Amino acid sequence: MGEREHQTGGSSGNGGDHRSERDAFAHKALLASVIGMAVVALFLLLWYSVYVLFLLFAGVLLAILLRALAELVAHYSRLSHRWSLAVVLVVLALGIAAFWYIAAANLTQQIAQLSEQLPGAWENFQSRLRESEIGRYALNNFTPATRPTTAPGDAPSPMNGDGGGGFVGALVGGFGGFLTTVVDVIAAIVVILFTGLFLAFDPRHYVRGAIRLVPQAHRMRAGDVLGAMGYTLKWWLIGQGITMTVIAIATWIGLAIIGVPLAFVLGIIAGLFNFIPNFGPLFSMVPATLLALTISPGRAIAVIVMFIVLQNLEGNLLTPLVQRKAVDLPPALGIITQILLGILVGAVGLMFAWPLAAVVVLGVKMLYVEDVLGDELPTPDDDWRTQEVRDARREARKVIHDEKKEE
Numbered sequence: 001m002g003e004r005e006h007q008t009g010g011s012s013g014n015g016g017d018h019r020s021e022r023d024a025f026a027h028k029a030l031l032a033s034v035i036g037m038a039v040v041a042l043f044l045l046l047w048y049s050v051y052v053l054f055l056l057f058a059g060v061l062l063a064i065l066l067r068a069l070a071e072l073v074a075h076y077s078r079l080s081h082r083w084s085l086a087v088v089l090v091v092l093a094l095g096i097a098a099f100w101y102i103a104a105a106n107l108t109q110q111i112a113q114l115s116e117q118l119p120g121a122w123e124n125f126q127s128r129l130r131e132s133e134i135g136r137y138a139l140n141n142f143t144p145a146t147r148p149t150t151a152p153g154d155a156p157s158p159m160n161g162d163g164g165g166g167f168v169g170a171l172v173g174g175f176g177g178f179l180t181t182v183v184d185v186i187a188a189i190v191v192i193l194f195t196g197l198f199l200a201f202d203p204r205h206y207v208r209g210a211i212r213l214v215p216q217a218h219r220m221r222a223g224d225v226l227g228a229m230g231y232t233l234k235w236w237l238i239g240q241g242i243t244m245t246v247i248a249i250a251t252w253i254g255l256a257i258i259g260v261p262l263a264f265v266l267g268i269i270a271g272l273f274n275f276i277p278n279f280g281p282l283f284s285m286v287p288a289t290l291l292a293l294t295i296s297p298g299r300a301i302a303v304i305v306m307f308i309v310l311q312n313l314e315g316n317l318l319t320p321l322v323q324r325k326a327v328d329l330p331p332a333l334g335i336i337t338q339i340l341l342g343i344l345v346g347a348v349g350l351m352f353a354w355p356l357a358a359v360v361v362l363g364v365k366m367l368y369v370e371d372v373l374g375d376e377l378p379t380p381d382d383d384w385r386t387q388e389v390r391d392a393r394r395e396a397r398k399v400i401h402d403e404k405k406e407e
C-alpha cells in the first residue's frame with residue numbers, strides 16, 4: 001500500500017514538472033511572439049513614416065546651419081545665442097527679399113521661358129537621335145514605356161510616352177517623389193522650418209533629452225558622439241553651401257560665354273541641384289545641354305565639357321579644401337547609399353543620403369571601432385577645441401549632475 005502511494009506521488013510529481021515546463025515554454029513563446037510583433041510594428045511604423053523622418057532630419061540640418069550662423073554673429077557681436085539667432089533670421093529674410101526684388105522679374109521670366117522651350121528641345125534631341133541607327137535603337141529600346149495621356153486624335157506631347165518622350169515625364173515624376181502637389185510642398189516646408197527653428201532656439205533641451213535616453217555609464221560618451229555628429233553635419237552644410245554658390249556663379253558665367261539662352265536660371269538650377277552630391281550635376285546638365293543642342297551640337301558638347309570641368313574642380317579641389325577635416329566618407333560608400341535610398345525612398349532619400357551616411361559612419365567609428373574593438377581613429381571629439389563637442393559634453397555633465405542630485 002505504501003509502495004503504491006509512493007509510486008502515485010512520484011508520478012504526480014513528474015506530471016507537475018511537465019506542466020511547469022509546458023507553462024514556461026508557453027510563456028516564452030508568447031513573449032517571443034509579442035516581441036516579434038512589436039519589432040514588425042516598429043519597422044512598419046518607421047517604413048510608412050520614413051518621409052516624415054527625413055523631413056525631421058532636414059529640420060535638424062537647418063537648425064545646425066542657423067546655429068552655426070548665430071555662433072558667428074555672437075563671436076563678433078557678443079550677443080546671446082537667441083539674440084544672435086534673431087539677427088541671423090532678420091538678415092536672411094532681408095537678403096531673400098532683396099534678391100527677390102532685384103532678380104524676381106528676370107528669374108520668373110526665364111523660368112517660364114525654360115518651361116516652354118524644354119519640350120521643344122527634347123523633341124529636337126529625339127529628331128537628331130533618329131538620324132542615326134544607334135540613336136533609333138536607343139529610342140526604341142531604352143526609353144521607358146508609359147501609357148499615353150492624350151486622346152487618339154490629339155497631337156503627341158513630348159511629356160507623354162510617344163516616341164521616347166515619356167523619358168522626360170518619367171524623370172520629372174520620379175525625381176519629384178513625394179512632393180507632387182502644392183500641399184505636399186507647403187507641408188514639407190512647414191515641418192522643416194518649424195523643426196529647424198525650435199531646435200535652433202533651444203538646442204540644449206533636445207541634446208539633454210537625447211542623452212537621458214542613454215544608460216548613465218555611457219552618457220559622457222553619448223555627448224561626445226552627438227557633438228561629433230553635429231560638427232560633421234555643420235561642416236558638410238558649410239561645404240555644400242560654398243560649392244553650391246561657386247557652381248551657380250560659374251555655371252551662369254560659363255553658359256553665358258558659350259551663348260546658351262537662359263543662363264541665369266540654368267546657373268541657379270545647377271547650384272541648387274549641387275546640394276545632391278554626385279547625381280545633382282547630372283540632373284542640372286540635362287536642360288542646359290538640351291537648350292544648347294537647339295543652337296548647335298558644338299555648343300551642346302561645350303556645355304557637357306564645361307559641366308565636367310566644373311565638377312572635377314569642385315570634387316577634387318573645392319570640396320576637399322572645405323570638408324577635409326569634417327566629412328571622412330568614402331565616395332563609393334556615399335554613392336551606394338544614395339542609390340539605395342533613392343530606390344527605397346525616392347528624391348528625399350537621394351537628397352539626404354550623403355549627410356546621413358556621414359553621421360552613420362562616424363557613429364560606427366566611435367561606438368564600434370573605438371569603444372568595442374579598441375582601435376583609435378581620428379574623429380572630431382579628439383580635438384577639445386571643437387565647439388559642438390564641448391557643448392555636448394557640458395550638457396552630458398549637467399544631466400549626470402542632475403541625476404545625482406535627484407538620488
